Amino acid sequence: MSTTKALPLLEPEVAPCCPPLSERRLTAEEAERTAAMFKALGDPVRLRLFSAVASHEGGEACVCDISDVGVSQPTVSHHLKKLREAGLLTSERRGTWVYYRVAPSVLAAMATAFAPGS
């Protein structure tokens, strides 16, 4: 009767990354984009910053809340910028402070990379 394809509306949104690694071989383009996100989390300082934001009450944290990671303030700013550029965090200035939060659906998207494939 009809195709097996569901309605094209209300798509779960752009999935910028992370096809299951075990499902099939990644193409060069997929690997490029997915690796960029892993690379952003591949530094201990950045991973601690990301974890601090992700686990912070209310889902957001200002820089002053999370900058106690053992490096200088410029370095913290540099790493937060990398996490932003990788699409993992978003930032918003409210008055004196800048608040960071985990970009929507990033956790779920990356979890799918490790889902069983076959």
Added chain:
Amino acid sequence: MSTTKALPLLEPEVAPCCPPLSERRLTAEEAERTAAMFKALGDPVRLRLFSAVASHEGGEACVCDISDVGVSQPTVSHHLKKLREAGLLTSERRGTWVYYRVAPSVLAAMATAFAPGS
């Protein structure tokens, strides 16, 4: 009656990484070990190699099966070594060929990193 601790036997095995990033702030040591695994997957060539092994029939692949990733053979070998050192792959020589497979429970362990925390 008894402590709430379960039997120490039959532990699900060493969990070398990956407490949920959203659950709490990672310690420096946790971040170091977890970031090392993300870092290993943070290169497009390595990610394609990992995906090729993980998605290969039988759960294992010899180097000749997966070395068509656009770089020279020494580079492939170099990246596979990095993946081994990160604990993501294991290798075994059988006759002429060396077979790689995903290290046990690595996929599940890394998936937990992106599990919802609170």
Added chain:
DNA sequence: TGTCTATGTTGACGGATGTCGATGCAGCGT
């Protein structure tokens, strides 16, 4: 306006990393 605080940017430095050609080594076949 001026000053203080919070955060981002710049420039520079040293070390890590990805890449390759050349070479080494292990197994297989002749």
Added chain:
DNA sequence: ACGCTGCATCGACATCCGTCAACATAGACA
């Protein structure tokens, strides 16, 4: 023994990356 194939290692090179001090910028407040 010899050569051939699959894979690892070595040495060298260029580039990337994490880090910091110095400086710049943006709000808040007086």
